Amino acid sequence: MSQAQQETGARQAPTEEELTRAGLRLSVEGAVARITIARPERRNAMTGRTWTTMAHIGQTLPGDVRIVVISGEGDIFSAGIDLNMFTPEGVDGERSIIDGLAEGTTDDAELDAYIAELQEGFRWLRRPDLVTIAAVRGHAIGAGFQLALSCDLRILADDARFCMKEPALGLVPDLTGTKPLVDIVGVHRAVEICLTARKVGAEESREIGLATLVVGVDELDGAVDDAIAGLLAVNADAAVATKALLQQAADNTLEEQCAAERKAQAGRLTAMVKAMTAGS
Ligand code: CAA
Numbered sequence: 001m002s003q004a005q006q007e008t009g010a011r012q013a014p015t016e017e018e019l020t021r022a023g024l025r026l027s028v029e030g031a032v033a034r035i036t037i038a039r040p041e042r043r044n045a046m047t048g049r050t051w052t053t054m055a056h057i058g059q060t061l062p063g064d065v066r067i068v069v070i071s072g073e074g075d076i077f078s079a080g081i082d083l084n085m086f087t088p089e090g091v092d093g094e095r096s097i098i099d100g101l102a103e104g105t106t107d108d109a110e111l112d113a114y115i116a117e118l119q120e121g122f123r124w125l126r127r128p129d130l131v132t133i134a135a136v137r138g139h140a141i142g143a144g145f146q147l148a149l150s151c152d153l154r155i156l157a158d159d160a161r162f163c164m165k166e167p168a169l170g171l172v173p174d175l176t177g178t179k180p181l182v183d184i185v186g187v188h189r190a191v192e193i194c195l196t197a198r199k200v201g202a203e204e205s206r207e208i209g210l211a212t213l214v215v216g217v218d219e220l221d222g223a224v225d226d227a228i229a230g231l232l233a234v235n236a237d238a239a240v241a242t243k244a245l246l247q248q249a250a251d252n253t254l255e256e257q258c259a260a261e262r263k264a265q266a267g268r269l270t271a272m273v274k275a276m277t278a279g280s
Contacts, residue, residue, distance in 0.1 A: 010060075011056070011059055011060055012060060013026075013056075013057070013060040013061075014026070014053050014056050014057060014060070018053060018056075019053065021049060021053075021092070022047070022049045022050045022052075022053035022054075023037060023038055023039035023042075023044070023045075023046065023047065023049075023050050024036065024037060024038060024050060024053055024054070024057075025038045025073075026057055028061070028062060028065060030064065031064055031065055031066040031067060031232055032065070032066070032067045032068075032069065032228055032232075033057075033061055033065045033067070033068045033069070034068075034069045034070075034071070035054070035057060035068065035069070035070045035071075036070075036071055036072065036073055037050070037070070037071070037072045037073065037077070037078050037144075038072075038073040039073075039082075040073050040074045040076075042079065042082060043076050043078070043079035043139070044072040044073060044074070044076055044077065044078040044079060044144070045078065045079045045080060045081065045082040045083070046078055046080070046081060046082060046143055046144070046147075047081070047082045047085060047091045047092075047094055048085065048094055048097075048114075048118055049091075049094055050121070051117075051118045051119075051120070051121025051122065051175070052117060052118070052120070052121060053121075054121035054122070054124075055117075055120040055121045055123075055124060058120075058121075058124030058125070058127070059124070061130075065130065066129070066130060066131065066231070066232065066236060066239070067130065067131050067132075067133065067228050067231055067232065068125065068130050068131075068132045068133070068151075069132075069133045069135055069224055069228070070125075070132065070133070070134050070135070070147065070148075070151060071134075071135040071136075071137070071224075072136075072137065072138070072140075072144075074137075075137055075138045075159070075217075076137065076138035076139050077134070077136045077137060077138060077139060077140040077144050077147075077148065077160070078139070078140055078141065078143065078144030078147065079139060079141050079142075079144065080141040080142030080143040080144045080145070080165060081142055081143045084096075085097050086098055088102070097114075115174055118175065119174070119175060119176050121175075122146060122147060122150040122175050122176040122177075123150075123176055125147075125150040125151055125152075126150065126152075126247070128240050128241075128243040128244040128247065129240045131152050131153070131231050131239070131243070132150070132151040132152050132153070133151055133152065133153045133154075133155060133224060133227060133228070134147065134148035134150075134151040134153070134154045134155070135155050135220055135221075135224045136148055136154060136155070136156045136157065136160040136162075137157045137159060137160060137217060137220060138157075138159055138160065138161065139160075139161050139163065139199075140160065140161070140162050140163070141162075141163045141165050142163070142164065142165040142166055142169075142173070143175050145162045145163060145164055145173075145177060146164075146173055146175040146176060146177030147175070147177075148162070149176075149177040149180040149181055149184075150176055150177070150180065152243075153212040153213075153227060154205070154210060154211050154212050155211070155212055155213045155215070155220065155223050155224055155227060156202045156205060156206070156211040156213070156214045156215075156220075157202065157214075157215060157216065157217040157219075157220045158202045158203070158214055158215070158216055158217065159202065159217055160201070160202040160205065160211070160214075161199040161200065161201055161202070162193075162199070162200040162205060162210060163197060163198065163199045163200070164177070164181070164193055164194045164197060165197050166194070166197075167194055167195055167197055168197035173194065178190070178194075181193070181194075183250065184208075184209045184210055185208050185209060185210065189208060202214045212227075213227075237268070237271060238268060241264045241267060241268060242264075244264070245257075245260055245261060245264050248260060
């Protein structure tokens with residue numbers, strides 16, 4: 001914990017033990033944070049603790065981090081939610097999702113709050129001060145697909161396969177993935193992908209805009225590093241302002257978006273002039 005964090009009582013980053021229990025690894029080097037989903041014995045299946053810890057990572061990232069890369073250990077991104085979450089036993093001390101419902105002790109408001117808490121593990125990946133990259137090898141199923149959809153860029157190995165499995169299990173995708181899916185592929189294609197729960201391969205993902213880039217398996221790490229280098233070459237403050245602008249474009253009218261562009265540009269020009277004057 002930095003001295004500033006100690007003084008302000010700000011929350012500390014998750015400990016190694018907390019990360020391990022959540023099936024995650026985290027490394028932060030300068031402007032780049034890398035999160036690895038690391039439960040290879042469960043095909044990188046994720047639990048509630050994985051997502052609350054992801055939210056914790058987001059809340060405690062050092063302020064100079066600009067890029068977050070998410071990948072899975074080994075040859076798979078993630079098999080989605082750990083299906084033991086739906087059994088009475090739950091997973092490793094975590095309460096089963098269905099327990100409280102079966103016992104009649106969980107009401108609608110509690111369930112809503114519980115899911116909202118899990119969604120926080122995905123929501124922060126949209127933050128305008130970060131560019132988030134999903135580096136996907138192999139399967140990204142259910143929650144794994146939704147995690148990749150929460151990122152700004154999806155760089156895929158050619159063995160990547162997306163699958164929105166939830167409807168096949170009697171559920172809906174509820175981990176923030178439906179909006180980006182529809183934004184990217186449109187409602188008709190999204191209906192087809194979700195309601196058939198079929199696998200969408202890397203080539204098709206590129207054709208329909210789900211993949212930013214598709215490369216050979218051995219080229220994935222290099223492609224991610226190239227993307228990071230390109231992103232870091234851009235002015236950091238302009239990057240934040242531009243992402244914020246792009247994020248509101250779809251919901252704004254042209255008038256509103258023009259006004260937002262003017263306001264953001266005024267901020268950039270003012271900052272540029274200030275920097276020039278300070279340097280002269
Ligand atoms: N949860 C818990 N354990 C899982 C798991 C999961 N999602 N996926 C795989 N595993 C376990 C298997 O049970 C197996 O354990 P054992 O060795 O103890 O038998 C081990 O991981 C290896 O699995 P496989 O032998 O099946 O590995 P594979 O390489 O042949 O297949 C796979 C990989 C295609 C991912 C396949 O395991 C699979 O289809 N898994 C289930 C995927 C799934 O349905 N996920 C839930 C989607 S819904 C969601 O995520 C969101 C939601 O809210 C509901």
